[in-house]
Each structure stands twice: as structure tokens, then as C-alpha cells.
Amino acid sequence: MKVYVKVVRESEVMDLNKAVRIDEDNESIKRIKERCINCGRCKTICEEVVGIKYDNEKAKKAVCINCGQCILNCPVASLVPKYDYKKVLNYLHDTEKIVTISLAPAIRSSIGEGFNLEVGTFLEKELVGALKEVGFDYVFDVTFGADMTVMEEATELVNRLKNKKTLPMFTSCCPSWVKYLEIYHPEKIDHLSTVKSPIGIQSSLLNTYFLKMNELDKKNIINVVVVPCTSKKFEIKRTEMGMDIAITTNELVMLLKESNIDITKTTPSEFSPLFSKGSGSGTIFGRSGGVMEATLRCANYLLTEKDKVINFLDLAENNKSGTIKRATVNIGPYNLRVAAVTGMPSLEEILKELDSYDFIEVMNCPNGCVGGGGQVLSPIAKMNEINLERGEALTKDDNSNNIRFCYKNPDVINIYKTYLDYPNSPKALKIIHTNFKDRSDILGE
Numbered sequence: 469m470k471v472y473v474k475v476v477r478e479s480e481v482m483d484l485n486k487a488v489r490i491d492e493d494n495e496s497i498k499r500i501k502e503r504c505i506n507c508g509r510c511k512t513i514c515e516e517v518v519g520i521k522y523d524n525e526k527a528k529k530a531v532c533i534n535c536g537q538c539i540l541n542c543p544v545a546s547l548v549p550k551y552d553y554k555k556v557l558n559y560l561h562d563t564e565k566i567v568t569i570s571l572a573p574a575i576r577s578s579i580g581e582g583f584n585l586e587v588g589t590f591l592e593k594e595l596v597g598a599l600k601e602v603g604f605d606y607v608f609d610v611t612f613g614a615d616m617t618v619m620e621e622a623t624e625l626v627n628r629l630k631n632k633k634t635l636p637m638f639t640s641c642c643p644s645w646v647k648y649l650e651i652y653h654p655e656k657i658d659h660l661s662t663v664k665s666p667i668g669i670q671s672s673l674l675n676t677y678f679l680k681m682n683e684l685d686k687k688n689i690i691n692v693v694v695v696p697c698t699s700k701k702f703e704i705k706r707t708e709m710g711m712d713i714a715i716t717t718n719e720l721v722m723l724l725k726e727s728n729i730d731i732t733k734t735t736p737s738e739f740s741p742l743f744s745k746g747s748g749s750g751t752i753f754g755r756s757g758g759v760m761e762a763t764l765r766c767a768n769y770l771l772t773e774k775d776k777v778i779n780f781l782d783l784a785e786n787n788k789s790g791t792i793k794r795a796t797v798n799i800g801p802y803n804l805r806v807a808a809v810t811g812m813p814s815l816e817e818i819l820k821e822l823d824s825y826d827f828i829e830v831m832n833c834p835n836g837c838v839g840g841g842g843q844v845l846s847p848i849a850k851m852n853e854i855n856l857e858r859g860e861a862l863t864k865d866d867n868s869n870n871i872r873f874c875y876k877n878p879d880v881i882n883i884y885k886t887y888l889d890y891p892n893s894p895k896a897l898k899i900i901h902t903n904f905k906d907r908s909d910i911l912g913e
């Protein structure tokens with residue numbers, strides 16, 4: 469039998485006027501060139517929805533904020549995350565290594581889709597059980613890291629208000645947004661909160677406090693995090709953001725399936741001690757407006773010493789597309805002018821009226837991390853509806869959580885008492901805060 473092999477040249481399959489440019493060294497995204505049908509959808513999404521525009525002739529390399537929205541919108545899977553889950557499987561088989569895994573908040577309302585469960589199915593204890601069955605030594609909850617981010621960020625906001633320092637303050641937990649600011653508006657870096665993201669805090673505490681409490685040596689430990697986000701693969705390579713491997717929700721589905729684990733049939737289990745609990749405030753980090761809501765609840769306590777659930781989404785006025793939510797919220801002596809924004813085109817709108825705000829949450833992905841580029845793929849036409857359902861599942865968990873405030877999380881109370889002293893203490897500033905850098909030279913202008 470004769471076998472005919474068609475030699476496909478790159479020029480035949482790629483049209484850079486239609487497809488986004490992805491460099492080989494992109495930390496998050498890979499292109500399988502042979503699959504591309506040059507439909508142009510990824511480029512339209514990148515330019516119009518994500519908001520990345522640059523002069524290809526002048527730029528030193530492809531300008532990319534690693535968000536993975538192009539992956540979600542490619543109809544033929546020509547764009548995929550850079551897969552790292554095989555490395556995790558190898559470490560699990562290495563008896564010399566202790567492997568920890570930390571689960572980001574948005575995972576639990578979307579992982580079920582990878583096992584044909586209904587959209588918005590909330591799986592937490594089942595997932596922890598599955599991960600222990602696969603062989604992870606410790607399974608931690610990044611909702612703890614999210615609560616810590618809120619403690620530090622609310623304290624920073626109150627300090628900036630009291631001391632009349634740079635306002636508005638921007639949230640800094642979305643690495644794609646942070647990279648965008650570093651590339652396009654480096655002169656505004658002072659507006660970014662210096663607090664590390666939830667996984668940045670979690671990894672810093674794993675590499676210090678956790679090792680100390682368990683008398684372990686870093687060289688024997690591998691720290692893995694599961695995120696809805698391709699951009700975290702880039703973030704963990706920033707200085708001092710020390711997780712060893714970041715895998716996406718989608719990769720976790722592959723890891724579990726290759727290990728013959730059916731999440732619907734596992735024995736439910738609890739997160740491992742030290743980083744085992746999260747408040748409702750931490751859970752809603754996974755959807756747009758959640759960081760704002762959590763931070764306002766904590767700032768209210770810092771200024772009034774009273775607990776108050778502030779439902780930011782109920783207070784906010786939305787723009788037509790729902791990508792900008794604005795509100796004025798009375799907290800102690802302040803009438804805080806706040807906004808939650810998704811997508812960089814809407815952020816650009818906000819930048820034109822920056823003096824009108826005190827605090828701004830910025831997330832790159834539609835509806836926040838529930839719509840992240842590392843989530844289980846869904847039909848393109850239904851993506852918005854599905855993201856809203858995932859976000860709703862997180863809101864429901866917050867409503868039913870018996871701890872709604874980060875400062876009431878026992879693990880948070882414990883870590884300040886035994887290790888970090890108090891929010892924004894010198895030790896906290898050294899270990900769980902960071903800094904940012906001007907990356908505008910990539911544009912070559």
C-alpha cells in the first residue's frame with residue numbers, strides 16, 4: 469500500500485494577519501500550527517475583548533498577557549495551554565518527594581464539567597478525596613491564601629486612605645492585568661496594591677511557615693497549584709512567587725482521568741491542616757466583584773470594628789456590557805468610590821476618569837476567574853452563560869458559609885498569632901508583599 473504524506477509548510481497554515489502571534493518561549497500558551505484554519509477568531513478576541521494591540525514590526529517579541537482567552541475561543545484547539553501535569557505525575561511517582569497541591573477557589577465550581585456533571589456543580593470535599601487518592605501528600609485550599617490577600621489588601625487600603633497616599637488603589641491578584649499595566653501604563657505602578665496574589669501568598673507561606681512547622685527541607689518538597697488561569701504559569705516565574713508548578717483546571721481533569729479516578733465516586737475528604745479553611749469572602753475571589761466585596765467587608769471591620777456583609781453586586785450600577793460595575797459605599801468616615809472592571813478595553817475607560825475612584829478591582833477575564841483561560845472548554849456560544857452559572861455557585865457557597873469574613877478564618881488568625889504578627893507588619897511586608905516592574909520596552913517604541 470502506498471502512503472502519501474503531504475508536506476505542510478508553515479506559510480501554508482499560518483496567517484499572522486489572522487492568528488495571534490505566540491512566541492516559542494510563551495510561558496502559558498502553545499500553538500499547534502497544523503490545526504489552524506486561519507479563522508481569525510483568536511486575533512479578534514485578543515485585540516477587541518482582551519485589548520492587546522501593538523505594532524508587530526516594532527515589538528521586540530509577541531505582546532501577550534498570558535490570559536488564554538484565545539484558547540477558549542479557538543474552534544479547532546490549535547491554541548492550547550502549555551501542559552505541565554505530566555511533570556506532576558512524575559513527582560507523584562518519586563518516593564523521595566513530598567508533593568503538596570493547593571486548589572484555587574474557582575476550580576470547585578467548574579471541575580465537574582470535565583466529568584460530564586451539570587454546569588455549576590460545586591465539588592470540594594470530593595475533589596480533596598480524589599487528590600488524596602491520586603497520592604498528593606497534602607491538599608491545601610487557596611481560599612486561605614485569598615483570605616490572607618484580603619487581610620493585607622484591606623489594611624493597605626485603609627492605610628492609604630488615612631495617610632492620603634496614592635489612590636485609587638488597584639487590586640493586583642490578576643497577573644494578566646498586572647502585566648498589562650507594566651507594559652502599557654508603567655507610570656501607574658504605584659496604584660497597584662503590593663500584596664501578593666492568593667497563590668503568591670500561599671507559596672511564600674508554604675516555603676517558610678509550613679516547612680518550619682513540619683521540620684521539612686525545601687529540597688524534598690514540590691508545591692503544585694491548580695488554577696483556572698493560564699497566566700499563573702507566567703506568574704509563578706516572577707521573582708518570589710515560588711510555586712513549583714501551576715496546572716489548569718483542564719489539566720487536573722486529564723491528570724485524574726489518566727490516574728483512573730472518577731471524581732463522582734471518590735470518598736470525600738477534608739483539606740490538610742494549616743491552610744485548610746477559607747471564608748465565604750475568599751471563595752468569591754473566583755468571580756468578578758468578589759475581591760471588591762471581600763475587601764470592603766474587611767475594611768469596614770478595620771474602620772468600625774463591626775461585621776457587615778457588603779453585597780457589592782447588589783449595590784453596583786453596571787455599564788451596558790456588564791464589564792464595569794460602579795458604586796459608592798459608605799464605610800466608617802469614608803464614602804468610598806469603587807469600581808470592578810473586567811477586560812482591558814473597559815479598564816482604559818476607567819483610566820480616563822481615575823480621579824473619580826478610591827479603589828478599583830481589575831480582572832482580565834470575562835466574569836473574572838470563572839471565565840479563565842485554563843478552565844474546562846465549553847461551547848463558544850454558551851461561554852458567558854456558563855461563566856455566570858459558575859460564579860453563581862461561588863456566591864451560593866459564600867451565602868451558606870458559616871464564616872463570611874476573612875478575619876474570622878481560624879487559620880488566618882493562627883498565622884498572624886504564631887508567625888506574621890499583624891497585617892502589613894514588617895514581616896508580612898517582607899514575605900507576602902511584592903513589587904512590579906516596567907515592561908514597556910517590549911513594545912519597542
Ligand code: SF4
Pocket residue numbers: 488489497513514518520531532533534535536537538539
Ligand atoms: S493569551 Fe491573551 S494576550 Fe496572549 S495572545 Fe492569547 S488572548 Fe492575546
Ligand code: SF4
Pocket residue numbers: 486487488503504505506507508509510511541542543544545546547
Ligand atoms: S482561532 Fe484557532 S483556528 Fe482560528 S486563527 Fe486562531 S489559532 Fe487559527
Ligand code: SF4
Pocket residue numbers: 535641642643644645696697698699700831832833836837838839840841
Ligand atoms: S481574571 Fe483570573 S483567570 Fe483571568 S487572567 Fe486574571 S487571574 Fe487569571
